[in-house]
Amino acid sequence: xxxxxxxxxxxxxxxxxxxxxxxxxxxxxxxxxxxxxxxxxxxxxxxxxxxxxxxxxxxxxxxxxxxxxxxxxxxxxxxxxxxxxxxxxxxxxxxxxxxxxxxxxxxxxxxxxxxxxxxxxxxxxxxxxxxxxxxxxxxxxxxxxxxxxxxxxxxxxxxxxxxx
Amino acid sequence: xxxxxxxxxxxxxxxxxxxxxxxxxxxxxxxxxxxxxxxxxxxxxxxxxxxxxxxxxxxxxxxxxxxxxxxxxxxxxxxxxxxxxxxxxxxxxxxxxxxxxxxxxxxxxxxxxxxxxxxxxxxxxxxxxxxxxxxxxxxxxxxxxxxxxxxxxxxxxxxxxxxxxxxxxxxxxxxxxxxxxxxxxxxxxxxxxxxxxxxxxxxxxxxxxxxxxxxxxxxxxxxxxxxxxxxxxxxxxxxxxxxxxxxxxxxxxxxxxxxxxxxxxxxxxxxxxxxxxxxxxxxxxxxxxxxxxxxxxxxxxxxxxxxxxxxxxxxxxxxxxxxxxxxxxxxxxxxxxxxxxxxxxxxxxxxxxxxxxxxxxxxxxxxxxxxxxxxxxxxxxxxxxxxxxxxxxxxxxxxxxxxxxxxxxxxxxxxxxxxxxxxxxxxxxxxxxxxxxxxxxxxxxxxxxxxxxxxxxxxxxxxxxxxxxxxxxxxxxxxxxxxxxxxxxxxxxxxxxxxxxxxxxxxxxxxxxxxxxxxxxxxxxxxxxx
Numbered sequence: 001x002x003x004x005x006x007x008x009x010x011x012x013x014x015x016x017x018x019x020x021x022x023x024x025x026x027x028x029x030x031x032x033x034x035x036x037x038x039x040x041x042x043x044x045x046x047x048x049x050x051x052x053x054x055x056x057x058x059x060x061x062x063x064x065x066x067x068x069x070x071x072x073x074x075x076x077x078x079x080x081x082x083x084x085x086x087x088x089x090x091x092x093x094x095x096x097x098x099x100x101x102x103x104x105x106x107x108x109x110x111x112x113x114x115x116x117x118x119x120x121x122x123x124x125x126x127x128x129x130x131x132x133x134x135x136x137x138x139x140x141x142x143x144x145x146x147x148x149x150x151x152x153x154x155x156x157x158x159x160x161x162x163x164x
Numbered sequence: 165x166x167x168x169x170x171x172x173x174x175x176x177x178x179x180x181x182x183x184x185x186x187x188x189x190x191x192x193x194x195x196x197x198x199x200x201x202x203x204x205x206x207x208x209x210x211x212x213x214x215x216x217x218x219x220x221x222x223x224x225x226x227x228x229x230x231x232x233x234x235x236x237x238x239x240x241x242x243x244x245x246x247x248x249x250x251x252x253x254x255x256x257x258x259x260x261x262x263x264x265x266x267x268x269x270x271x272x273x274x275x276x277x278x279x280x281x282x283x284x285x286x287x288x289x290x291x292x293x294x295x296x297x298x299x300x301x302x303x304x305x306x307x308x309x310x311x312x313x314x315x316x317x318x319x320x321x322x323x324x325x326x327x328x329x330x331x332x333x334x335x336x337x338x339x340x341x342x343x344x345x346x347x348x349x350x351x352x353x354x355x356x357x358x359x360x361x362x363x364x365x366x367x368x369x370x371x372x373x374x375x376x377x378x379x380x381x382x383x384x385x386x387x388x389x390x391x392x393x394x395x396x397x398x399x400x401x402x403x404x405x406x407x408x409x410x411x412x413x414x415x416x417x418x419x420x421x422x423x424x425x426x427x428x429x430x431x432x433x434x435x436x437x438x439x440x441x442x443x444x445x446x447x448x449x450x451x452x453x454x455x456x457x458x459x460x461x462x463x464x465x466x467x468x469x470x471x472x473x474x475x476x477x478x479x480x481x482x483x484x485x486x487x488x489x490x491x492x493x494x495x496x497x498x499x500x501x502x503x504x505x506x507x508x509x510x511x512x513x514x515x516x517x518x519x520x521x522x523x524x525x526x527x528x529x530x531x532x533x534x535x536x537x538x539x540x541x542x543x544x545x546x547x548x549x550x551x552x553x554x555x556x557x558x559x560x561x562x563x564x565x566x567x568x569x570x571x572x573x574x575x576x577x578x579x580x581x582x583x584x585x586x587x588x589x590x591x592x593x594x595x596x597x598x599x600x601x602x603x604x605x606x607x608x609x610x611x612x613x614x615x616x617x618x619x620x621x622x623x624x625x626x627x628x629x630x631x632x633x634x635x636x637x638x639x640x641x642x643x644x645x646x647x648x649x650x651x652x653x654x655x656x657x658x659x660x661x662x663x664x665x666x667x668x669x670x671x672x673x674x675x676x677x678x679x680x681x682x683x684x685x686x687x688x689x690x691x692x693x694x
Contacts, residue, residue: 015461062465065495070413091466091497092413099416142301144427146384156323158419163329 001103001150005082006121007056009114014060044131048115053079056122058114064093073097083122085129098145100137101153105129107138118135165190170204173197186687216250216689223252240297269385284499285522290391290522298531300430305388308335309420312376313342313633314395316351317473319359321418331424332361337367337385339376342633375573376653377401377409381485382607384514388503388521393420393429394606398657399417400492403508404484406503406521408468408675431497432531434463435525437473440539445690447583449575449653449673450544451475452490455536457546457554464494470524471501475538480578481510489574493656543689546671549656549663557676561686565651567644568599568681570626570674571652572636576604578611578653580653581676585617587692588624592682600639603631616667626681638662644669651686653677 057063059074063086064072073096078086084097085105097104105122113133114120120131128137141149151157167191168176176186182202183194190197201207214236221233222243225517235241247253278295280288288295291302311318315338322330330336338360340353351359353371373379377398386392388406393399396416402409410428412420413595420426435457438451459469469491476484479501488499503506503521511519531601543557570584581603593599601621609631612618618628628634640658644650651670652659659669672680675689682692 047277054364060462065461087467090495091494094466095416096344097426099413121260139453141297144303145301154415155321158325160323161423161425 001101001124001152002082003124005056006119007054007082009116009120010051010055011060011111011114011116012057012059012063015062015065016059016071017065051079055079055081056120057081057084057086058111058120059084060111061087063087063089064091064097069093069096070100073100073102077102085114085122087111098148099154101149101151101156103141104151105138106129107136108130109136110138116125165192167200169298170206173200173204173206176204177209189504201525206311210667214246216252219246219250220252223247227255249340252434256555264467269609278341278525279470279527280525281528281530282406282470282502282522282524283408283433283498284430284528285524286389286391287428287430289389289522293304296430298430298432299548301427302509303425303431304425305424306335306388306389306420306426306451307391308380308392308418309374310339310380310385310392310399311392311417312338312395313340313353314350314414315340315359316353317414318421319356320350321415322421323423327422329488330365330421333363334367335382335424336363336365336421337369338365339369339373339379340371341369341376341379342637344651353479359618366660371634372606372630372632374603374607375576375633375636378415378485378573378576378608381481382514382605384511385405385519387515387517387519388507391517392431393417393426394655394661397492398462398489400496401485401488401573402498403483403500404488405507406500408498408500410498429497431466431468432469433470433528434459434496434534435528435530435534436469436471436476438471439504439534439535440475440515440537440541441478442475442538443690445675445688445693446538446541447673447675448479448541450541450676451481451483451491451536451538452487452574453544453551453554453671454538454541455487455534456490456551457641458536459491459494459496464491466494467496467531468498468500470530471499471535476501477504477506480506480579482579485577488572489655495668540661543673543676543687545651545676548669549659549671557672557686557688560670561688563670563686564649565597565680565684565686566648567650568593568597568600568677569630569636569639569650569654569658570599570677570681571602571604572652572658573604573633573659574655575653575674576602576608576631578608578615578617581612581617581621582615583674584678585612585620587675588626588682591682593625593681596684598643598682599626600627600629600643602629602636602639605631640669641665651677651680 064096069092083103085107087108110129113136114131120133122129127140128135148154148157152159180186183197187194187197222235226232229243230240233240284296287302290304296302328359368377380386386402386407392402392407392409393412397411399409399411484501491499502523544554545557545560546554629639636658641661649668651672653674662669679687679689679692
């Protein structure tokens with residue numbers, strides 16, 4: 001895992017669902033970022049958003065609600081989203097993302113301070129997000145989550161821990 | 165040896181009360197102490213444990229039996245008896261500072277309360293820590309890992325991990341309650357059976373045993389205060405006996421099988437208090453539907469829901485299971501009904517094992533509180549999995565129904581069969597409606613046979629299906645055609661596909677469903693319940 005990541009911000013509202021991906025109403029996301037923008041739009045944010053590959057997603061509460069979180073996480077990874085920052089996450093999505101090695105940051109402050117389209121950098125050594133309006137610190141990952149993300153997901157981590 | 169003086173004996177009596185204990189001080193039998201007492205004309209112990217002044221003083225101070233009892237480490241009833249003995253009945257005239265306190269003093273517990281919820285306590289004990297805070301992540305060994313008909317998927321990921329053996333065959337339960345997913349990517353039931361044999365997993369229930377979580381609870385594989393994992397949202401049902409049931413993905417279950425560990429986040433808790441008593445013809449399912457309607461995503465997302473209140477405390481386990489079952493789809497992590505006598509009696513029927521239940525502290529910190537009074541509740545009906553749209557049966561009664569499904573995981577227990585049989589006894593269901601009954605497990609089916617419920621249901625025209633999720637899924641999908649309406653006692657899991665295929669489906673209690681089967685239209689069950 002990269003300890004320092006950065007990128008343009010796509011800022012979204014609360015209760016974002018990604019279950020449209022599960023219903024396969026679009027081509028694979030890695031190939032068509034426009035489709036991803038549409039999905040996010042359908043999923044609850046009001047206007048159509050300009051999503052580019054590699055964007056950091058900053059969202060409000062209850063991100064990733066709905067069925068089939070597995071596919072949602074795969075889609076985010078295919079779209080090269082390095083990290084999702086949200087005020088809170090839906091449970092199934094949270095577990096799935098961590099288990100597939102996608103770092104998640106829970107921060108209410110970030111959603112308030114960061115605006116759409118700006119560039120942020122996230123430092124996983126200092127545990128802070130640097131944005132236009134200054135640095136926002138967030139709690140470090142609990143030990144086990146850090147290890148899972150470090151190994152790139154639960155399966156690689158479990159493999160390592162049983163010595164295979 | 166010196167014989168004690170009268171004064172000494174009196175003093176010892178005041179201190180120790182019984183002859184036996186006084187005897188222990190001198191190292192003589194109780195008989196001898198009694199002899200000394202007789203010689204010195206001292207009667208048997210007659211000093212009360214608490215003097216009249218003490219009781220009067222505490223009563224004046226608190227004016228409340230429970231609070232005063234806490235001071236003496238005795239119960240509310242205990243303190244009242246002391247008051248009766250001394251005839252201390254008048255309410256204190258003056259209000260003292262203690263009476264103005266809003267919070268109850270620590271109820272007799274020696275240790276200071278740590279403001280923990282049940283889930284916090286369970287996870288703290290499992291992780292070997294003194295206390296865990298909300299938001300912490302613990303990495304623990306579960307007490308039980310349950311997989312259902314899709315165990316093939318778990319095995320697929322288990323093979324990917326390259327592990328040779330499962331962590332502990334005794335802690336893994338596999339119940340084949342349904343046909344695996346309909347694709348060829350994952351091992352079939354045959355491969356599951358081979359895997360079970362190879363890994364020496366004893367707790368294996370083949371098809372026909374019943375619905376996974378019902379079978380696990382009937383066989384007491386999970387006990388209060390334990391952590392049990394499952395592969396779908398229904399794992400939450402273990403909360404009905406005071407255990408923590410959490411659902412995982414297939415990958416995670418495979419990793420848990422291999423490593424024997426799982427990570428869990430300590431959730432915030434919502435306290436639900438259910439007050440009142442249900443009226444005739446109103447059941448736990450109606451309470452569950454209304455509760456599900458009242459809980460918003462804000463109350464439930466990633467939360468543990470604790471169900472308290474006098475109404476919940478008086479519910480049998482079958483009713484508690486109906487409630488946990490219906491809330492499971494709300495996005496919460498767990499639902500727990502605190503362990504109590506009802507759960508103890510339920511468990512005593514099947515096991516003799518010891519278990520260590522945990523209770524929440526009286527001053528535990530909850531993120532939210534939801535109160536529900538069920539005294540004036542009427543039978544309820546939910547339409548198309550939409551819990552915003554739970555309404556009293558009167559408002560939808562008279563709507564034509566083509567198929568009624570009784571039983572399933574939400575209401576497939578013997579108590580539910582009793583309700584249905586009582587309504588259907590001596591009557592025949594409407595010719596316009598197909599009625600299918602899915603028992604929760606083989607055990608339920610066999611008991612229903614013994615008690616004659618099955619005979620009643622068959623005579624009244626019902627179709628009895630085999631126990632398990634497969635027949636439930638079949639009843640819910642195969643026989644309902646477009647343009648038809650169905651009414652089920654199942655939960656949102658059962659009806660998902662139907663709603664997706666834009667069929668109309670209503671969810672209701674067993675009593676409402678049985679009344680509907682009789683009339684062919686949605687009907688109020690209260691006229692059939694004596």
